[in-house]
Amino acid sequence: MTTTTATQWIEACDADDVDAEDVIRFDHGGQTYAIYRSPDDEYFATDGLCTHEQIHLADGLVMDHIIECPKHNGRFDYRTGQAKGAPVCVNLKTYPVRIDGGKILIGLA
Amino acid sequence: MATRDSFIVIGAGEAGARAATALREEGFTGAVTIIGDEPHAPYERPPLSKTALTDDAEPQAATILSPERRAEHGITLRTDTRVLSIDRGAHRIALSGGEELAYDRLLLATGARARQVSVDGLARDAVLTLRTFDEARALRSRLRPGLRLAILGGGFIGLELAAAARARGAEVTVIELAPRLLARAVPADLAAIVAARHAAEGVTLRTGTGIDRIETAEGGRTLVLSNGERIACDAIVAGIGALPETDLAARAGLALDNGVAVDAHLATTDPDIFAAGDCCSFPHALYDGRRLRLEAWRNAQDQGSAAARGMLGAREPYAAVPWFWSDQYDITLQIAGLPDEGAETITRDLGDGARLDFHLAEDGRLVAASAVGPNGRIARDVRLGEMLIAKRAHPDRAALADPAVKLKGLLAG
Ligand SMILES: Cc1cc2nc3c(=O)[nH]c(=O)nc-3n(C[C@H](O)[C@H](O)[C@H](O)COP(=O)(O)OP(=O)(O)OC[C@H]3O[C@@H](n4cnc5c(N)ncnc54)[C@H](O)[C@@H]3O)c2cc1C
Ligand code: FES
Numbered sequence: 400m401t402t403t404t405a406t407q408w409i410e411a412c413d414a415d416d417v418d419a420e421d422v423i424r425f426d427h428g429g430q431t432y433a434i435y436r437s438p439d440d441e442y443f444a445t446d447g448l449c450t451h452e453q454i455h456l457a458d459g460l461v462m463d464h465i466i467e468c469p470k471h472n473g474r475f476d477y478r479t480g481q482a483k484g485a486p487v488c489v490n491l492k493t494y495p496v497r498i499d500g501g502k503i504l505i506g507l508a
Numbered sequence: 509m510a511t512r513d514s515f516i517v518i519g520a521g522e523a524g525a526r527a528a529t530a531l532r533e534e535g536f537t538g539a540v541t542i543i544g545d546e547p548h549a550p551y552e553r554p555p556l557s558k559t560a561l562t563d564d565a566e567p568q569a570a571t572i573l574s575p576e577r578r579a580e581h582g583i584t585l586r587t588d589t590r591v592l593s594i595d596r597g598a599h600r601i602a603l604s605g606g607e608e609l610a611y612d613r614l615l616l617a618t619g620a621r622a623r624q625v626s627v628d629g630l631a632r633d634a635v636l637t638l639r640t641f642d643e644a645r646a647l648r649s650r651l652r653p654g655l656r657l658a659i660l661g662g663g664f665i666g667l668e669l670a671a672a673a674r675a676r677g678a679e680v681t682v683i684e685l686a687p688r689l690l691a692r693a694v695p696a697d698l699a700a701i702v703a704a705r706h707a708a709e710g711v712t713l714r715t716g717t718g719i720d721r722i723e724t725a726e727g728g729r730t731l732v733l734s735n736g737e738r739i740a741c742d743a744i745v746a747g748i749g750a751l752p753e754t755d756l757a758a759r760a761g762l763a764l765d766n767g768v769a770v771d772a773h774l775a776t777t778d779p780d781i782f783a784a785g786d787c788c789s790f791p792h793a794l795y796d797g798r799r800l801r802l803e804a805w806r807n808a809q810d811q812g813s814a815a816a817r818g819m820l821g822a823r824e825p826y827a828a829v830p831w832f833w834s835d836q837y838d839i840t841l842q843i844a845g846l847p848d849e850g851a852e853t854i855t856r857d858l859g860d861g862a863r864l865d866f867h868l869a870e871d872g873r874l875v876a877a878s879a880v881g882p883n884g885r886i887a888r889d890v891r892l893g894e895m896l897i898a899k900r901a902h903p904d905r906a907a908l909a910d911p912a913v914k915l916k917g918l919l920a921g
Contacts, residue, residue, distance in 0.1 A: 420916075454883070455884060458883070458884035458885075458887055458888065459887065459888065460887075460888050460891050460892065467891065469883055469884060469887030469888060469891075470833075470883060470887070471805070471806070471833070472806070472831075472891070485526060485529070485572070485809055486552075486572070486809075488577075
């Protein structure tokens with residue numbers, strides 16, 4: 400028996416809601432996510448909470464392709480979710496993003 | 509460095525763990541050994557005065573160097589072992605078990621220990637301190653509704669403990685010798701906001717007074733303050749600062765100056781021995797070489813990494829902007845830079861009761877940013893402030909004061 404989990408595309412916000420090199424928070428289905436717009440206008444999405452302590456990353460600072468946690472400055476590459484060193488050592492989960500008619504959709508499995 | 513070289517880190521705390529990891533990240537292939545006298549692998553101290561006291565679940569030491577990471581990096585850890593002495597001539601150290609180890613380079617990452625009080629009528633163990641995980645666990649087991657807790661010292665540890673103890677229903681009195689709370693590291697305006705919050709949470713604050721004596725009777729103790737006031741209590745905790753752990757360095761004849769004295773590359777007066785973290789004082793490149801000793805978590809990490817590079821021969825002066833935070837109730841304090849270097853303060857209102865002060869030197873250079881409020885409100889601007897400080901920027905005063913001006917825009921200038 401096989402189970403297929405189709406990706407569900409959820410509308411998160413308008414593309415304009417996120418400034419370049421910035422991040423906003425998006426809550427859905429009891430979960431919290433962070434949606435990023437890179438300096439070169441690409442969009443990305445990750446889990447919303449830091450993997451060190453449960454802190455909302457959307458309050459943090461985006462510099463290039465790095466999101467820095469607002470609590471103890473743990474750093475992640477938001478394109479891949481990779482943790483970039485102490486105090487964070489667990490990677491962030493990432494989600495696919497699609498833009499459709501000026502809306503940002505994120506793909507939740 | 510030759511691959512057979514042996515580097516030994518003394519002190520299995522934040523700086524030591526970070527240094528050992530950084531040695532590997534920098535490509536060092538010799539032996540890396542960390543020796544620590546606590547029974548635990550290196551763990552985070554900041555939660556000890558926060559969630560470790562308030563969480564419903566029994567706390568676990570939050571390890572920062574897991575067995576997997578040690579295996580991955582080939583780092584040997586010896587816990588429960590104290591380094592007793594350093595023989596610099598022979599390049600050997602003596603351990604508490606009687607063993608001796610040879611080293612090529614050493615890092616002193618011995619941290620600091622809680623200062624003890626000496627008051628008449630007081631057995632040494634009658635006053636608790638909070639520095640280690642085991643002390644936090646002991647303290648936690650005593651916190652219960654109605655406990656009358658007296659905290660000596662209105663610094664960070666005392667105030668975080670006060671907030672945690674209130675959350676656990678204790679009745680709390682904080683006694684501070686200085687005329688105000690947080691006198692050492694926090695500007696008066698921000699400290700006043702913190703003090704008001706503690707008062708609103710029901711903490712009794714007594715500033716500008718010391719302890720004259722402690723009377724012990726059945727049913728508890730009574731603190732007699734130097735102003736004559738009597739405070740009955742069931743438990744006493746001292747949060748009156750920490751002393752750098754310098755015994756080893758002193759006996760080895762290394763220079764001391766409010767800690768193990770190191771140069772801009774974190775080397776001691778012996779070129780094969782470095783020091784990092786709470787135990788050392790260093791000249792800060794951003795502040796005209798002013799000698800500082802910091803007791804801050806990020807400094808311990810940054811200096812751990814920097815000392816590792818220094819041990820491998822790098823020659824970059826340490827210039828990271830000092831930064832620390834404190835959590836009390838649902839508010840956070842964050843301070844970047846050195847507020848006491850400032851001659852002028854510019855305030856930015858961040859909303860939700862959050863406030864950020866920029867401290868400018870006489871020539872208009874930004875030397876510090878200090879803030880209090882919900883963490884999510886203050887963190888980003890303090891971080892940008894920190895970057896401006898690192899750049900030795902002279903930002904426009906009106907732009908700093910106006911919350912509508914994005915600080916990121918000032919960085920490019
Ligand atoms: C309760 C508490 C709360 C804190 N909260 C914050 C906070 O909110 N924000 C912040 O910025 N900072 C905070 N700090 C400060 C921060 O934790 C310290 O700055 C940091 O731990 C310093 O790291 P270190 O490696 O220099 O020293 P330590 O972490 O103290 O480690 C030194 C280790 O060396 C061991 N040692 C000493 N001598 C020897 C010897 N001869 N042989 C073997 N081992 C030895 C010690 O036992 C200790 O385990 C807090 C500290 C405490 C205690
Ligand atoms: S909570 Fe994110 S770095 Fe600590």
